[in-house]
Amino acid sequence: MNLNITRHPWKKNALKRLILSFICILLPLYLLSMIIYNWGIRTLQDEISKSMISQVSGYFSGLEEEFRRIQTLQYDVLSDDNLNALGAIPDSLNDIEKMQSILRLQQRLNAIRNSSTYIKDVYAYIPAIQKNVSALTISSFDQEAFQKLRNIPLTLDSQVMNVDGRMYLSAVYPFSTPSSKRGPLFIVAIELSKEKLEEHLKLMVNSQDEGLIFNSSQFVITTSHDPAFDQQITARMTSDVNMGKAQKLIINDKHYLAVYASSHFFGAVLSKYVPENAVFQPLQKYRSWFVLLAAVALFIIIIYSLYVYKYIHKPLDKLVKAFRKIEHGDLDVQIDHTINDEFQYIYKRFNVMSGNLKSLIDQVYKQQFLTQKAELKQLQSQINPHFLYNNLFILSTMARLGDYENLEQFTNQLGEYFQFVTRNSSDEVPLWKEVNHAKVYADIQAMRFSNRLRVEFDELPEHVGHVMVPRLILQPIIENAFEHGLERKPANGILRVRILKIANVIHMIVEDNGEELDEKRIELLRVALSNQDGVETTGILNIHQRIRLKFGQTSGLVVERSEWGGLKTTIQIDYTNGGV
Structure with a gap:
C-alpha cells in the first residue's frame, strides 16, 4: 500500500477550492462603495421628495392659517357697534350720525383690507340703509349680490366660495337658511385676490417645466397655461397619490415627480409637479457606472455559484440522497466520485458502512423481527375465538331466558363487532375505530349484566382519533x-x-370495583409487564408488547389497584414521533 495514500487518503483539492472561493467572494467587495453610493442616491431622492412635500404642505398650512386669520377679523366685524347700529336700528340715527358710522365702519373695513395682500376688498351689505360699504367705496345697495352671498351655505369645509368668478369669504348676520322668511341684517364679505394667489404660487416654481395647481370645486388657480395638462395632473393626484408621499407620473410620455396636500378649509388640493429628469439628470452618469458594475458583480456571482454547485453542492447532494435511500430501507445503494478529494474518501466509507449495515440487519434484526411478528400473529388469532365463544354463550342465555326485546339490539351490536374483526385485515386502525369497537363490546356486556353493573365510557378527545394504533x-x-x-x-x-390526552400522550384507563385480584397477583402482573423475557406472551402482555413495538418503550400498559378496590389498567400511547 502506498504510504502517502494511507496517511492522506485524499488530495487537498477541496481545500484549494474553498480558498479560491473565498478569494472570489472578496473580489466583489469593491462593489460595496458603489452600493453605498447608490444608497446615497436613493437617500437624495427621498430628501428631494420630502422637500417637495414639506414645501407644498408648509405653503398650504401657511395659506390656510392666513385665511383663518382673515376670517377671524371678518367675524370680529360682525360685532362692530357702527355696523350693528346701521343694520339693526338705523332709524335711531340722524343723517350725520349715519354718515359718521359709515365712515368709521369703512375705516375698519379698510384696516382689514390692508392686513393681508390676499384681500382685494371688504364689503358690508346693509339692507336697512340700502348701502354697500366697502373699504374703498360707498355705493347703492346691490340686491342681486346680496342674495348670492346670502345663499352661500355655512359649512366647515370650503370656506372660500366662488361667486360670479370671484373668490369670497362671506359672513351673514344673523345666519339664516335660504328658505327663512327673516332676512339677515347685514353681510360682511371679503373678496380675495386670485391674482395674488397666482403670484405666490409662481414664486414656488423654479423653472417653466415645473408647476402648481390650486384645485377646488369652486375655482382652479394654476401656474401653467395648459388646462388639459392641468386636468390630467389633477386627476392623477386624486386617484394615484397618497397625501404625504411623492408619486412618479407619466403624462404625454414625460416623467414627473408629483406631490399634493389637501385642505378642508379651502376644499381644495394643492399639487406640485416637477420633471423627473430635471431633478435626477446629474445622477444618470453615475447610474450607468452602477449598472455596469452590477452586471460584472452578477457575472462573478454566477460563475462562483456554478463552481460551488459542481464541486461542493452536487457531491453533498448525492451523499444526502444516498442517506435518504438508507433511511427508506434501500441498503444496496452505492455511490462513487471520480475526483480524488475528500468526497471520494467519504463515499468509500459510506459504501463500506451500508454494506456492514445490510449484513447486520440480515443477521440480527430481520430474524428477530420475523420471530416477533410470527408470535404476534399467533397471539392475535387467540383473541377472536375466545370472544366468539363468550358471545355465543350470551346469545344462548338471552334466547333461553326469552329476552326477545333486547335480542335484536344485541344481535346488531354483535354483528357490528364481528364486522370490525373480520373485515378489517390490517394490523393497525385509527384510534377512533378501536375506541368505537371497544364501546360496542362494552355495550354488549352492559346489556348482559344490566341488573348487576353499570358502564361509564368517556368520549374520545379531539385531535387524536387519527392516530394509527x-x-x-x-x-x-x-x-x-x-x-x-x-x-x-x-x-x-x-x-x-x-x-x-396529556401533551402528546394518550391515556386510556380501564378500572373496575372487582374483588377477585389480590395485591400479590397484581404485583406479579406488573413484574411480567416490565420484564417479558421468558414470559408466555398472552392476554394483556400481548397488548403491551404490540403497543411497545409500535410506539416505543415509553408506551405500553400500567396496572395498579383501582380506587374502588379492583384493577386499574392504563394504556399509554406516546405518539410524539408518530410511532416507531
Missing part, C-alpha cells in the same frame, strides 16, 4: 375486567373507561 388493544382490557373482576360480582358492579 394496533388492532384490539382496548377491547381485550375491558373483556379482562369483566371476566376477572365483575362477572361474579352479585351487584353494584362498576366499569369505567376514561380517555385522556
Whole structure:
C-alpha cells in the first residue's frame, strides 16, 4: 500500500477550492462603495421628495392659517357697534350720525383690507340703509349680490366660495337658511385676490417645466397655461397619490415627480409637479457606472455559484440522497466520485458502512423481527375465538331466558363487532375505530349484566382519533375486567373507561370495583409487564408488547389497584414521533 495514500487518503483539492472561493467572494467587495453610493442616491431622492412635500404642505398650512386669520377679523366685524347700529336700528340715527358710522365702519373695513395682500376688498351689505360699504367705496345697495352671498351655505369645509368668478369669504348676520322668511341684517364679505394667489404660487416654481395647481370645486388657480395638462395632473393626484408621499407620473410620455396636500378649509388640493429628469439628470452618469458594475458583480456571482454547485453542492447532494435511500430501507445503494478529494474518501466509507449495515440487519434484526411478528400473529388469532365463544354463550342465555326485546339490539351490536374483526385485515386502525369497537363490546356486556353493573365510557378527545394504533388493544382490557373482576360480582358492579390526552400522550384507563385480584397477583402482573423475557406472551402482555413495538418503550400498559378496590389498567400511547 502506498504510504502517502494511507496517511492522506485524499488530495487537498477541496481545500484549494474553498480558498479560491473565498478569494472570489472578496473580489466583489469593491462593489460595496458603489452600493453605498447608490444608497446615497436613493437617500437624495427621498430628501428631494420630502422637500417637495414639506414645501407644498408648509405653503398650504401657511395659506390656510392666513385665511383663518382673515376670517377671524371678518367675524370680529360682525360685532362692530357702527355696523350693528346701521343694520339693526338705523332709524335711531340722524343723517350725520349715519354718515359718521359709515365712515368709521369703512375705516375698519379698510384696516382689514390692508392686513393681508390676499384681500382685494371688504364689503358690508346693509339692507336697512340700502348701502354697500366697502373699504374703498360707498355705493347703492346691490340686491342681486346680496342674495348670492346670502345663499352661500355655512359649512366647515370650503370656506372660500366662488361667486360670479370671484373668490369670497362671506359672513351673514344673523345666519339664516335660504328658505327663512327673516332676512339677515347685514353681510360682511371679503373678496380675495386670485391674482395674488397666482403670484405666490409662481414664486414656488423654479423653472417653466415645473408647476402648481390650486384645485377646488369652486375655482382652479394654476401656474401653467395648459388646462388639459392641468386636468390630467389633477386627476392623477386624486386617484394615484397618497397625501404625504411623492408619486412618479407619466403624462404625454414625460416623467414627473408629483406631490399634493389637501385642505378642508379651502376644499381644495394643492399639487406640485416637477420633471423627473430635471431633478435626477446629474445622477444618470453615475447610474450607468452602477449598472455596469452590477452586471460584472452578477457575472462573478454566477460563475462562483456554478463552481460551488459542481464541486461542493452536487457531491453533498448525492451523499444526502444516498442517506435518504438508507433511511427508506434501500441498503444496496452505492455511490462513487471520480475526483480524488475528500468526497471520494467519504463515499468509500459510506459504501463500506451500508454494506456492514445490510449484513447486520440480515443477521440480527430481520430474524428477530420475523420471530416477533410470527408470535404476534399467533397471539392475535387467540383473541377472536375466545370472544366468539363468550358471545355465543350470551346469545344462548338471552334466547333461553326469552329476552326477545333486547335480542335484536344485541344481535346488531354483535354483528357490528364481528364486522370490525373480520373485515378489517390490517394490523393497525385509527384510534377512533378501536375506541368505537371497544364501546360496542362494552355495550354488549352492559346489556348482559344490566341488573348487576353499570358502564361509564368517556368520549374520545379531539385531535387524536387519527392516530394509527394496533388492532384490539382496548377491547381485550375491558373483556379482562369483566371476566376477572365483575362477572361474579352479585351487584353494584362498576366499569369505567376514561380517555385522556396529556401533551402528546394518550391515556386510556380501564378500572373496575372487582374483588377477585389480590395485591400479590397484581404485583406479579406488573413484574411480567416490565420484564417479558421468558414470559408466555398472552392476554394483556400481548397488548403491551404490540403497543411497545409500535410506539416505543415509553408506551405500553400500567396496572395498579383501582380506587374502588379492583384493577386499574392504563394504556399509554406516546405518539410524539408518530410511532416507531
